[in-house]
Amino acid sequence: MSLYKDIIEKKEAIAVIGLGYVGLPIAESFAQKVRVIGFDTNKKKIELYKKGIDLTNEIGDDTIKNTKIEFTSDEDKLEEAKFFIIAVPTPINLDKTPDLSPVIDATKILGTKIKEGSIVVYESTVYPGVTEDICIPILEEESKLRCGNDFKVGYSPERINPGDKVHRLENIKKIVSGTDEEALEEITNIYTLIIKAGVFPVSSIKVAEAAKVVENSQRDINIAFMNELAIVFDYMGIDTNEVIEAMNTKWNALNFRPGLVGGHCIGVDPYYFI
Ligand SMILES: NC(=O)c1ccc[n+]([C@@H]2O[C@H](COP(=O)([O-])OP(=O)(O)OC[C@H]3O[C@@H](n4cnc5c(N)ncnc54)[C@H](O)[C@@H]3O)[C@@H](O)[C@H]2O)c1
Numbered sequence: 001m002s003l004y005k006d007i008i009e010k011k012e013a014i015a016v017i018g019l020g021y022v023g024l025p026i027a028e029s030f031a032q033k034v035r036v037i038g039f040d041t042n043k044k045k046i047e048l049y050k051k052g053i054d055l056t057n058e059i060g061d062d063t064i065k066n067t068k069i070e071f072t073s074d075e076d077k078l079e080e081a082k083f084f085i086i087a088v089p090t091p092i093n094l095d096k097t098p099d100l101s102p103v104i105d106a107t108k109i110l111g112t113k114i115k116e117g118s119i120v121v122y123e124s125t126v127y128p129g130v131t132e133d134i135c136i137p138i139l140e141e142e143s144k145l146r147c148g149n150d151f152k153v154g155y156s157p158e159r160i161n162p163g164d165k166v167h168r169l170e171n172i173k174k175i176v177s178g179t180d181e182e183a184l185e186e187i188t189n190i191y192t193l194i195i196k197a198g199v200f201p202v203s204s205i206k207v208a209e210a211a212k213v214v215e216n217s218q219r220d221i222n223i224a225f226m227n228e229l230a231i232v233f234d235y236m237g238i239d240t241n242e243v244i245e246a247m248n249t250k251w252n253a254l255n256f257r258p259g260l261v262g263g264h265c266i267g268v269d270p271y272y273f274i
Contacts, residue, residue, distance in 0.1 A: 003083055003119060004189040007034050014190075015039055015081035017106050019049065019071075021056045021162045022123060023087035025169045028059045029194040031068040037081050038069040041105075046073045058162060078113040083190060084120045086110070087158065096271045098127065100134065107135045111142020114151050119178075119186055121154040125265060127213055127272040128206040131155045136179075152183035155205040156191065157212030162263065173197045177208035216269035222256040223266075230258035 006012040013035040016027040020040075027038040040046055048055055052065035059067075070077070078084070088102040103124055110120060120139065122131050136147045145151050156176045160169050174191055176199045178184035184201055191199050202208050230240045240258060247253050261267050 002189075003117060003186050007083060007190060008193070010035050012082040013037055013080055014083045014085065015078050016069075016085045016087060017078075017110065018086060018088035018102070018124070019045065020087065020089070021058055022158045022160060023085070024049075024054070024056050025058045025160065026085060026087065026123070026158075026194075027069045028063060028067055029169055033193050036069050037077055038071045039075070039078055040071075040073060043073045046071050056162070058160075075109050075113065078110065079115075081113075082115070082118050083186075084110055084114070084118065085123055086120065087123045090124045090126055090268075090272065092268050092271045096274075098130075098272050100126070100130065103130065103135065104138065107138045108142055111139045114139065114143050114145065116145065116150045118151040119154065119183060120151065121156050121187055123156055123158045125157060125212050125216070125269050125272060126209055128209040131205045131209060132179075148179055152179050152186070153205070154178040154183055154187040155208045156187065156199075157208060159212075159215075170194060170196045174199045175202055175208050175211055176200065177202050177205045179205065213269050213273040216266050217273045220261055220266045220270050222254060223259065223261050226256045226258040 003012060007014060014030050015037040016023045017039050019027060019038050027036050030036045045055060049064055049071045052061055054061050054064040086103070086106050088106045090103060091099045093099045103126065114120065122135065131153060136153055139151070140147055147153055154177055156174055159172045161167050174195045176184065176187050176191055178187050188199050188201055202211070233240045233243060244257060248255055
């Protein structure tokens with residue numbers, strides 16, 4: 001029995017939970033090949049998508065007008081799916097601690113909808129341990145099923161850069177992980193349907209979670225360092241751009257520049273790491 005096979009034969013469906021900058025392009029990409037239910041708790045957003053208005057600008061109004069995604073804010077519709085992708089926000093609280101409430105809320109909803117053979121993949125950026133130590137127990141509690149025996153879980157961080165027309169979902173290598181070999185194989189096969197750049201399987205969910213927070217933290221820290229340098233050089237009357245150009249002639253210079261840190265993730269994810 002293969003969920004991948006059932007999905008490509010359209011006997012089973014994929015549901016994407018959370019249709020923002022990350023969830024909408026994934027849902028669209030899969031909908032070009034298989035049956036996709038797109039679920040979001042924001043009813044206004046769903047209405048706009050149904051009218052053909054892409055608020056995220058990631059797939060565009062023309063695409064959304066012709067999409068096969070079945071948009072809904074009705075939780076019960078999730079019962080029609082067997083492979084679930086969670087792409088809800090992971091912001092921080094005022095005290096800079098992780099606000100996991102959207103992930104927990106989405107997991108609680110999903111816990112009442114999964115069945116034997118379901119696979120749930122988290123894409124939201126989290127710190128290592130959230131999927132296994134927080135989400136799986138909620139799924140088990142709500143569903144009364146056992147992870148491993150009855151359903152499986154995976155984690156696949158999203159690496160898109162909203163607005164970037166060069167690095168698109170399909171051409172960015174995607175890290176995948178699962179609770180066991182069987183889960184990893186199914187998740188790998190299913191994502192390979194849409195990711196032309198291929199997937200990069202890792203041995204555990206925690207490795208995949210950690211890879212995402214550190215890739216963004218590394219970027220944030222390096223840009224912060226360049227900003228510190230720019231302040232210092234300004235006091236010293238040295239042209240920072242010229243320093244960087246000169247430094248970048250070395251083969252292993254990292255090519256970071258001072259400036260704002262782009263996207264709403266880069267400045268937030270290091271707090272998840274901390
Ligand atoms: N935007 C990026 O650049 C980017 C890149 C890589 C990873 N990520 C990560 O992906 C995740 C999603 O980010 P995003 O930018 O797409 O966020 P977003 O705010 O654009 O979209 C999230 C969607 O989830 C919906 N939602 C919230 N709670 C829900 C629930 N309980 N059930 C169903 N839907 C719910 C919201 O209404 C919203 O439409 C975050 O963890 C983020 O860190 C974002």
